[in-house]
Amino acid sequence: MKKSKRFTSLSVISLEEGQQIGTVKGLIVDPASKKVAALIIEQKGWFKEQRFIPYHKVHSVGNDAITIEKNTCVEKAGNLSEIVKLLKDKIGVIGSKIVAENGTVLGYVDEFYVDLETGAITGLEFSGNLFNSVLKGHAFLDISHVRTLGKEVTIITDEGVDNIFKLEGGLQETVKNIRESTGQFWDTTVQKTKELSTSINKKVKKEKKTDPGPAAQTNDIHEDATGNNEAEQPDHKEVVQEENPVEIAVPASGDNNSGKDASPPA
Numbered sequence: 001m002k003k004s005k006r007f008t009s010l011s012v013i014s015l016e017e018g019q020q021i022g023t024v025k026g027l028i029v030d031p032a033s034k035k036v037a038a039l040i041i042e043q044k045g046w047f048k049e050q051r052f053i054p055y056h057k058v059h060s061v062g063n064d065a066i067t068i069e070k071n072t073c074v075e076k077a078g079n080l081s082e083i084v085k086l087l088k089d090k091i092g093v094i095g096s097k098i099v100a101e102n103g104t105v106l107g108y109v110d111e112f113y114v115d116l117e118t119g120a121i122t123g124l125e126f127s128g129n130l131f132n133s134v135l136k137g138h139a140f141l142d143i144s145h146v147r148t149l150g151k152e153v154t155i156i157t158d159e160g161v162d163n164i165f166k167l168e169g170g171l172q173e174t175v176k177n178i179r180e181s182t183g184q185f186w187d188t189t190v191q192k193t194k195e196l197s198t199s200i201n202k203k204v205k206k207e208k209k210t211d212p213g214p215a216a217q218t219n220d221i222h223e224d225a226t227g228n229n230e231a232e233q234p235d236h237k238e239v240v241q242e243e244n245p246v247e248i249a250v251p252a253s254g255d256n257n258s259g260k261d262a263s264p265p266a
Helices: 082-089 128-134 175-183 185-210 212-227 229-243
Strands: 010-014 019-030 034-044 053-054 058-059 063-070 097-100 107-116 122-129 138-142 146-149 151-155 164-169 173-174
Touching: 019 082, 034 082, 107 138
Parallel strands: 010 063, 097 151
Antiparallel strands: 010 019, 019 034, 034 053, 058 063, 097 107, 107 122, 122 138, 138 164, 146 151, 164 173
């Protein structure tokens, strides 16, 4: 599978002659079969005549070149009346508006994908109205949900709306899943909040049963204080004596003159 824009400028090489015939200028789409009918080839030289390669004559599509069996696989417009008619219809797919059967405008086609073996269009890549308001980035829709490839409008089925994939950062999610998850978001949030609240309430009740509370803690402190009062008192006295030592000198009786000098005998 390859994006249509990656065909542009690829070299066209003939396997039998070993020549580079030209480069791919564009693709011609058959909207009825939803396939690439032919490649528009731009040849080398001064007289560049536009020619075509019917897709069923393509041998292989690589990353750098497209191969065909021989030069005669490249044909003039005069030999391909049906392809010329498709070219004049100018149904390029890219740029067309995407509208669902119910009248909902989803956006505009930015790209389409091609099966390399058959040339069948496998899906559309688009962006626009739906993804500016609901999502970001681009979306992909399988071709099985496309009803009509028109010149200006691409019609998709109503069922196709629910099968649109968003393409961003490798993430793929259908619009249906996004709608469902968005619609259930509030209900899920409320339910989770209720569950969290119930869990917290149960935990609080359990803690109240096991916790003795401030009053019990006060009683324990009081009991410890009264029970150890006698044992703590001596320690308290010793601490007081150590912290505030007091020395008191008491004079001996009859020794009032001890502090004076004695008089010499007469």
